[in-house]
Amino acid sequence: MARKTGSHAEITGPRIRAAALRLFARHGYAAVSMRQIASEVGVQAGALYTYTPDKQALLFDLMRVHMENLLESWAAEAVFGDPWERLEGFTRFHVRYHLDRPDEVFISYMELRNLDTDNFRAVEALRRRYEMQLQDILADGAKVGCFTVPDTKVATMGIIAMLTGVSTWFRDTGRLSRSDVEGIYWDMTRRSVSSRFTDLPA
Amino acid sequence: MARKTGSHAEITGPRIRAAALRLFARHGYAAVSMRQIASEVGVQAGALYTYTPDKQALLFDLMRVHMENLLESWAAEAVFGDPWERLEGFTRFHVRYHLDRPDEVFISYMELRNLDTDNFRAVEALRRRYEMQLQDILADGAKVGCFTVPDTKVATMGIIAMLTGVSTWFRDTGRLSRSDVEGIYWDMTRRSVSSRFTDLPA
């Protein structure tokens, strides 16, 4: 079952990945043991080492693949057009993508500090590449004059934080549907960068 | 050195609290050992148990006290007036408070899952009380007509996520001062709930 490791490949067996993902998301990397992962897969702990060199690689693989998929998915469906269309495309994509992958998102934001130095740098770089996608949209929109952003970088971080936060509270059993939520977040996002807004109280 | 435990008191010695805070924020609750905390204080592990019943209580104490301080600080400086003033007060308070306590904030958002059931419920309740402060402002503003929020609850979560995110990227050595950042976030927040915004493209 040895596995060719192409540049974008998952190194680890899919069953193991799924179990590790679930458990890391629920309890945190440091709190989950290799034996727990093995038991979820239905196997002894030693068997995991046929598929992964060690626990750290398991975490890194999950995070790296998640970020790569995120970037690829966005590249595949990125909207072209004026800044408004591009921003709406990004917003809706981001909310939808994060709603569909709560565990991956949780891990990728919470377990950064459990990555070794090199792995951390790699994931950090991927994350910055993704943030840059939004930052470019905002910068273009500001240049053209359809957006007013007091600070492009802060606006990027603010909007991404706002949107990503959706996965901390959304439940499928709740009052709102996914597309409701998508729409509401887009509404808030568009407002937050609107130009038509220099005549406010205070 | 036994300590009176009034309702809002910290149970644990301040040196231990400080060490645990630093280490939990840096490496995560599960990854930090009692021996590491003890060594940071300059003491043997056993000595910690004079001040705390166990490791879990250490975490819970940090989170509970943080949330209580947050609520008290806001109660002390909450602005009264029209919704715009109240929202600006909240926004600036939240950003400032979170910039000043990066470790507490980090822990309180990241270590929820390491709390025992009862402790989790207690912290969760405090958090909801705090979120309700903002939600009330938004609801009042929407009723009066100065805000347009498509969904009060989602707007609350969105704004809080956006503002809280400041502590993930802000560095004192960076391009912007704390009051710069405060102002920028207020600018984005005010826009995100503005009424004067029904005539947009798309």
Added chain:
DNA sequence: CAATCCATTGAACGCTTGTTCAATTCAAGG
């Protein structure tokens, strides 16, 4: 000075951790 008291030590407890590896099992190929 003696008595008291409590913070602290340092060793020990039973258990779990990540990881290794000889031995075994098991399926596929000739």
Added chain:
DNA sequence: CCTTGAATTGAACAAGCGTTCAATGGATTG
């Protein structure tokens, strides 16, 4: 049917975990 080779087991390893506690120490009080 036998051989080959890889997947898996199960035991073992050293290390570290949270927590306990008799013994020690050093200051405070009478």
